[in-house]
Amino acid sequence: MSGGGKLSVVGLGPGDGALMAPAVRAALDAAEEVIGYIPYVEMAGPFRADQRLHASDNRVEMDRARLAFTLAAEGRRxxxxxxxxxxxxxMATAVIEALHQGDQPGWAAVDLEILPGITAAQAAAARVGAPLGHDFCVMSLSDNLKPWEIVERRLELAASADLVLAFYNPISKARPWQLGRAFEILRRYLPATTPVVLGRDIGRPGERVIVTTLGEVHPEQVDMRTVVIIGSSQTRSFPRADGRSWVYTPRWYGSERG
Amino acid sequence: MSGGGKLSVVGLGPGDGALMAPAVRAALDAAEEVIGYIPYVEMAGPFRADQRLHASDNRVEMDRARLAFTLAAEGRRxxxxxxxxxxxxxMATAVIEALHQGDQPGWAAVDLEILPGITAAQAAAARVGAPLGHDFCVMSLSDNLKPWEIVERRLELAASADLVLAFYNPISKARPWQLGRAFEILRRYLPATTPVVLGRDIGRPGERVIVTTLGEVHPEQVDMRTVVIIGSSQTRSFPRADGRSWVYTPRWYGSERG
Structure with a gap:
């Protein structure tokens, strides 16, 4: 579009370049300005000397989004x-939010595209089989931006609905007890044998996958780089030839076997 | 592993090759036998003359899964x-289910991997902004393999939890009324102004994206190749410079603005 540059908000996927979309690779190659949280900018590289990097600390999403529009409105890629x-x-939410709330001269003319990526729950699920093979719910356990009562209410309702759950932002130094409380709530609805998958840094060096149960899982096994998948009443687990476990949620529910 | 071949269950993504993982492209290139629903095998091609294609009709997932293990156990890729x-x-669920239920000689020795892909809800979300930017639920509206009462109960609980919803298998000739009923249920919980996104064949020829509202959406706008995203009470929509609309669900909830 005339007057505006181009702004691409891209997903790197779990970290393994073999799982990053070619469209994202092409956008990174064409970029003049690269903006993001420090470890993700590192993960996206290496970059050429002519590409400007703007790597920032966590929790400044809106600042990054506004910087992106400002540079794109100047005609930059x-x-x-x-x-x-x-x-x-x-980041896509923050970028759209910035456009909605803070539209500055030229921002609306920016050619904005979002390029999706494989999210952590998908990468972890693929490693262990198909725990997300039936209806599921993806939620953040962080109460930084929503009241904890909302998190608890959602946990109770999602468990009542017998949905598989995937937790993002499950725990941090500033939020040490919330994950344990979430497990407690779920134990009221689901048997102790319910499969639980902990996937950390999937596709990156030091990848770690743990298959355990709702009865045995401990918050100490989880950190902020872990995605937590908790099965429904239908999710099952069985041993692999190599001693690890497969986990899947069948396509059918209850007695309606296909 | 000795004695067994290799079985890769791969996701093509929405249909645009630029969104397909390089690992999936490599698996397709290395394949000796390619198994799948007819249109997806076509989408994955072109193939070489030495690659055998096993394209089958819909609703034979377990037959496909068993054929895959049988060929891989013979040492095929x-x-x-x-x-x-x-x-x-x-297909990953059916493949793991087949392994669990029908383990035949040699199946356990097959080197089985799942390679994830961008799913329809992600592709549609990216086209309109970030409707999945907060807690969400992905569910199939099909009652082929689960009782319709379970679908209704999940709709009511997910709406009570104020989750964004993404519907797969929203409608078909054999299931003509279920989507309308789902909209009726959601209208009891959510305002008529709630944004709704209909994404059909995203990344394929004839792609169509409609942004409408829960008050105005009609089942006639939807077919089996459409993914339906229904916002939460927090999801908002605003016009783009080109006359279309952006849709996003903020990172914060209620008054907890970041």
């Missing part, structure tokens, strides 16, 4: 990087 | 194709 999918607890 | 993500209402 700008890429905002997220890990996973930018549309799932990542 | 087998790829099972799904559109989107094989782990989300697609």
């Amino acid at each position: 700008v890429v905002v990087v997220s890990s996973g999918d930018p549309g799932i607890f990542a | 087998v790829v099972v194709v799904s559109s989107g993500d094989p782990g989300i209402f697609a």
Whole structure:
């Protein structure tokens, strides 16, 4: 579009370049300005000397979004990087929010595109089989931007609905007890044998996958780089030839076997 | 592993090759046997003359899964194709289920991998902004393999939880009234102004994206190739410079603005 540059908000996927969309790779190659949280900018590289990097600390999403529009409105080719999918607890929301709330001269003329990526729950699920093979709910356990009562209410309703759950932002130094409380709530609805998958840094060095149960899982096994998947009443687990476990949620529910 | 071949269950993504993971492209290139629903095998091609194609009609997922293990156990390199993500209402579940239920000689020795892909809800979300930017629920509206009462109960609980919803298998000739009923249920919980996104064949020829509202959406606008995204009470929509609309669900909830 005339007058405006281009702004691409891209998802790097879980971290393994073999799972990053070619469209994202092309956007990174064409970028003049690269904006993002420090480790994600590092993950997106290497970059050429002519590409300007704007790597910032966590929790400044709106600042990054506004910088992206400002540079794109000057006619620059700008890429905002997220890990996973930018549309799932990542930068796309902040970018659209910035456009909605703070439209400055030239921002509306910016050619804005969102390029999706494989999100952490998908990458972890693929490693263990198909725990997300039936209806599921993806939620952030963080109460930084929503009241904890809302998190608890959603946990209770999602468990009543017998949905598989995937938790993002499950725990942090500032939020040490919330995950344990979430497990407590779920134990009221689901048997102790319910499969639980902990996937950390999938597709990155040091990848770790743990298959455990709702009865045995401990918050100490989880950190902020872990995605937590909790099965429904239908989810099952069985041993693999190599001693690990497969986990899947069948396509059918209850007695309606296909 | 000795004695066994390799079985890769891969996600083609929404249909645009620029959104397909390089790992999936490599698996397709290396495949000796390619198994899948007819349109997805076509989408995955073109193939070489030395690659054997096993394209089958819909609703024979378990037959496809068993054929895949049988060929892989003979030492063949087998790829099972799904559109989107094989782990989300697609072939990975059937493959793991087949292994669990019908383990035949040699099946356990097959080197089985699941390669994820961008699923339809992600592709549609990216086209309109970030409707999945907060807690959301992905569910199939099909009552082929689960009782319709379970679908209704999940709709009521998910709406009570104020989750964004993404519907797969929203409607078909054999299931003509269920989507209208789902809209009726949601209208009891959500205002008529709630944004609704209909994404059909995203990334394929004839792609169509409609942004409408829960008050105005009609089942006639939807077919089996459409993913339906229904906002929460927090989801908002605003016009783009080109006359279309952006849709996003803010990162914060209620008054907890970031």
